[in-house]
Amino acid sequence: MSSSGTIQFRHHQAILAAAIVAFFGALPLAGARWYLLPVLLVPLAVAVWAWRSGTDADARELRVRALLGQRRISWDRVVALAADPRGRAVARLDDGQRVPLPAVRGTDLPRLVSATGQTLPETAD
Numbered sequence: 001m002s003s004s005g006t007i008q009f010r011h012h013q014a015i016l017a018a019a020i021v022a023f024f025g026a027l028p029l030a031g032a033r034w035y036l037l038p039v040l041l042v043p044l045a046v047a048v049w050a051w052r053s054g055t056d057a058d059a060r061e062l063r064v065r066a067l068l069g070q071r072r073i074s075w076d077r078v079v080a081l082a083a084d085p086r087g088r089a090v091a092r093l094d095d096g097q098r099v100p101l102p103a104v105r106g107t108d109l110p111r112l113v114s115a116t117g118q119t120l121p122e123t124a125d
Contacts, residue, residue, distance in 0.1 A: 005058050005059060006056050006057065006058040007056070007057050007058075007111070007112065007116065008054060008055075008056050009054050009055045009056075009101070009102070009103040009104045009108060009112070010053075010054040010103050011050050011053060011054060011102070011103045013050075015046070015050040016047055016050040016051055018046075019043045019044075019046040019047035019050060020043070020047060022042075022043035022046070023040060023043040023044060023047065026039050026040055026042075026043060027040070045067065048067060049066075049067040052065055052066075052067060053065050053066050053067060053102045053103065054102050054103040055089075055101045055102055055103055055104050055112075057112055057116045058116060059075075059116050059117050060074065060075065061073055061074050061075060062075070062078065062091065062101070064099060064100075064101060064102060065102065066102070071099070073091065073093070073099065075116070076094075077093045077094050077095075078091050078092070078093060078094075079092050079093060079094050080092040081101075081109050081112070081113065082106070082109075083105070083106025083107075083109070084100075084106075087105055087106045087107070088100060088101070088104070088105065088106065089101040089104035089105060089106055089108060089109055089112070
């Protein structure tokens with residue numbers, strides 16, 4: 001947890017390391033012909049996604065970060081937190097929408113709630 005009271009969940013750094021290795025592994029292929037240069041974009045996009053995506057939470061809101069954007073969700077809108085069948089965390093909003101929480105596992109939910117100082121009406125569907 002950072003000093004500002006925000007807890008951050010990020011994907012495992014092994015994904016970033018694998019993307020960097022894949023980028024350097026694709027260099028000879030991309031260098032062979034000019035039209036193969038876009039091959040480098042795939043590991044580059046994976047690296048940026050692994051570095052950037054995740055979930056941040058503080059006492060005011062959840063911030064869901066993706067490759068190219070982010071979404072802020074006030075805790076007032078969160079009705080429930082639950083794990084899907086694959087063990088990934090999902091927030092259910094007051095309008096019925098389900099928002100996956102990147103890099104948060106179902107087992108992380110108690111830590112997410114306690115670190116933000118929030119109490120939710122329910123923790124499962």
